[in-house]
Amino acid sequence: MPRYLTPSKICLLPLIDLYLSGQTASSARLDVLHFIASRISIAGGHDGNDIDRLTESLTGDASDLLKPLQDWASDIPGRNVYDILLQRLWKLDGLDSLHVLFDQLGERTRAVPASDKPRTGLSRASPLGQYIRRCCVEFTRLQFADSQALWSAFVTHRAPTHETWAHRNPVDAAARIAEGDLLSASLESPAQNWLAQGTERVDTYLSTDDTDTLLTFSIHQLQKLGTRLPDSVRSKVQLWMKDQWDSGVQSLQHFLAFFEHWKAGQYTMALESLHRYFDYSLVAKSGSDNMRVYYQYALLHLSVLHADFDCWDESVEAMDECIATARENQDSACLNFALSWLLYLRQAKPASHASPFGTVSGLGGAGGGEQDEIVFLKAKARETKHWSLLSSTLLDESKLEMYRNGMTARALEHVAQSAYLNMQHDLRNLMPIADLFEGASLDRLGQAHLAVRMYEDVEATYGKQSPISDRVRAVCRLAYGAAQSGQYADSLRMLDEVASSAMGVLKLEQRITGFTFLVQLTRSLRRGDTHAAGYYFSQLQPLRTFGDPEMDFEIGLLEIHLLLQRQEPERALKTVNVHIRSLKGTSSADIAHRLHYLVLKAKIFALSQQPTKCFSIALRAASTARRHSLIPVLLEALNMLAAILNDLFEFGAARDILESTLPWIHETRQMKLLAQAFVTLAEAHVGAAGHACIHGSGEQAQHMRLAETHIERSREVYASLEDRSGMLECLIMKAQLARWRNDDASVAQADALYMQLLADGPEAETGFLTT
Template structure:
């Protein structure tokens, strides 16, 4: 049974409620605002706004049961009938429509609710009722309902009347006072004719209301379009997929409606796109715009090209994406569609920054000039066309550009605050991007607790209004911050928290998989679990479409693994090629500085720290100017180690005392443990310069040795928190050597035994983990064989 174009039993019930509201006295009542809010929420599609609290899902239902009216009306009393609720008056009006003729009378009387025009004034209008303006939301709803009912053929009116009877049927048992109205069954005409529910004529007209499911009249075509438009809005704004239960319901509704809607193809396109099904996404996109062209919607042709360009880029076909976006820009200019044109230029600017190597390989030579010129052009065009969403995104991109190039932090914060003010003033749902940028900014400044707080704020307070990719990135960044403190299990649980809804999208599943693998690889390197490292390093190879930040982190983790295994030549070639690639791409300054620091640290590991002095000094200078504090602390630690190697222990001590308190606030225990280890070496070097023959020199040596042991103990605690077995054992060996130099052989033997015990425990933990993994794999093999 095909649905009507607009009218449904639920809308008829709303018309009864509107008529009841207009027939009441014009004096204010406590029920006025709740009733009007209920009517308008189901007559007008809700406007999406991230500034307001998200409405419950029930407010988006296009077809609602009669129980919804009961929940709203049963708590309010009638102004004309004291002691009676509005639900009683509403149901009385509903059951007074006891024939098809009464339904016609309802729609005929709707014209009395509207204010008369000047051409046709009413002779006498009672003043104790409410009249609706023809241009008001309720007036438009009443006028459209009358027009749509007039257009219906008789067969569809009968179907609508039958559906209304089934829709109203459950209310007969709610109030005993209505039994007199409901005793006639469904139609007073059938009662007067003496027909019962078992008669053939009754069955031909009304069927079996108690047994049949009304699938054709539950939703109108307008309701179906609103439902699909709502799903499209969710898919486009949040980047998620349609849940399995909702997909089955949509398929069931569309199959039983018998109506083909072009929006259904676009919903399938987005769902297939997020799932990584290139063929289905391509096919559904062509279907949607083929039907749209047949329906004389040719002005949307440029949006077909825009979607095609985004689709091609997401699947790595950058050459085809450039061709499609160039055609989009040309078509948007021809049609004078400034919104599509500006969005296309913004997307092209974003892709050229995210994948510069792939875009250059596909032949893209740049359309907007330099990065600053392109952003200035987009910002000016967004202000001209009042595209505040694009303007806010451009301001955030400009702030990111200042941060990535190492320019002024205040200028970056200025653009960020402008974007935040624009979000609040124009009700733009771009709060997630702003919070992610603030998290990255405070992480670079070394204020880790604020960085994690912004990630948690996005996940807790802005989760319903932020796209899924921003929530996934916030989860990943928060997990990396937690992993810095050695809480690897908590970090992995954070990455597992998004659940199956996020993993159903291929891109997000790969992102979470790579983040979890990177944390596991870092933990395995600290534990010196080489079997796990080999397995993870072979599976965690970043692809051409991997997020640039995650791709760099994976390359850095692989470098740490090669250094820990002692493959110094391969590690040097890897970091050198990474430096060249980052320099050619104009990558983020923090990535280029991190590679320089890793190269300098590699020279320290191979016993030639002097060769990394100029590299570490240059990295420290740039990091200080750009306010990249974690890079500055690591570079200062390498410089202090080099100064210790050349005998300048006092200068190394001054450097380390200046940065260690800030490193403690940062919370990265591996960096802090390394700095404590270096300052312990510095105090040992200072103790070696003291002359023990004098009393003053002896006291200084004892004090310096005591300080060295204190900092070595702190370094050991830091390495223990991050499960760094090599660093912990190195500190224990230093304690044994210091005890040996003091002449306390017994204490030196105890520290040596502690070293062996810690090493054996670390190796035993790896062996137990291997045995558990083998037992699990054996059980799985037996289970699959059975």
């Protein structure tokens, strides 16, 4: 395999000579120069457009690649630039003519006397001069067998243009065929073979430089998107690297394998591939300076790999050594990223191995708090104009404000600053994660409809250009939110669709599987099928060890609901206390999670007929949630307080609380909480009718009518959620109200619906229901 030259690059050389000779029309010179410059620059480019052009030049033929030249006129009337270029290409009739072409072009890059015309010479430092000089040097270095292979590939690459050239130059074409069998065979056979192969031709003539560029771009995409190579792309890359023995590209092969093994969950193979990559890199880049640079980046990748497999102590140790090496080498980019990653490690696992550097801010002489560390990183990012570090640090600060301090409004402000930086500096990799943070902030403020739009924006706006982990996280939140509203089929469909794009990435597959089981467990609990719920809960147990706080919290909530449905309040209370103690002892725990468990603790006491014990717990949770603007937790606590007030015969206060919170509950889209609020409000009206109204009065009848209306609305919500226990409870209450009115027809209808629900599935556990 040659190091640089390919047939498409050889086709570009006569075009450069044609441009330098002034054989293009004056109106077309700028277009021709732009065409040449775009083809020269693709070898060093790593963005999407450059890679598309490079792939086109490697897989296309001369007729496709040179087709734009047909639109530009030459200095010969009736001929365009494409015709003149074909004439030059078909003058090449063997390796000797190729040597002559390189000799002629080499003369242009040598020193040019001042008396020569400017267009006959070419500056050695110009992009065209550098391109010609490199082509000449690489052609001189080719061995004879490689030169023959290059010529054969060039003949095949040029063959599709034979018909056009022969039509425009019939005399030259006839003369070429009449010169002899050997020459005609060299002209006719490649064309016939190419036409016979047609669109099924897959052989590609690649150079080492092209392979290096494609592999580097592939690795860049894997780093940015966090995915694996598709099977079709992997087969092409393996085909390109089959005959590649260059040590630099060998190191890239192992680096590509490192990402493949990492995302596939193959920890040992990923470590081995990483070691091989940097071993080959050190051999290819000899010198102590390069060795130190490669060593610190090896430690950086090693730390990230350890953290992804929950080896936190090893990750901190590798990152400490990386920081020390980066400081010694004065590599600010690597140092800033390593400091940011160390801050993440300390937040993710505070109990892990302590860093010898103490805190990040201690490196700069500042204080020891996490807020000081964030200020230090933000200052360093602004000094070095490392905008991606500044944006990610703002998101870390938002997470700290949201989880630790509970200041949701301030967290949303930091997210807005990060989003502004992303837009200003085109940080596309960080845009989806900023949307996820904004959606989480809006969820905590009770704006569920806006949060859903932010999660949908990840797929609708960025699509496949966003990291696959962010897309999966957004879809999982959308699916679980849909399941909370009773849309179980849509939820499972969304998870199935995103599973195809995350196939082969172990962490993401586990996350999708976990949320699928969460949806199934939620539906089973609402249908009253405790056996199915127990099975799904057992399947979720291994996923609790993966260190995902969001999934672990949801599993914990559903575990308590499962214990309550099994009529095991003692075990449920012990489980809640364990969660509360663990969250109190963790500095990075989310305050909203602890408040959720406090509300559940109050609910357990209420179901156990101990309203005085749960009143102070629910009131404390509501007060804390209001202070931190945690609207969903506040609404759950207020609904719990209203139920407790009903038990304490404070029906007017309970009714006032619920009537003021119902609009908020509608906005948060918590359908289960909405149904419970309607039931509690109906109980408050019934209590007021029995204790605060004169028997047989119109006020009493009005309270009973309102109670019946609220119970029916609650039953409709429970029906949309497929919550059998809730529907059964509502039907019992409707039958009791109908008996109070002496309405035998309504009683019979409610009893019929009740018996039909019992016959449709397993009987719901009704021993511990909110009353």
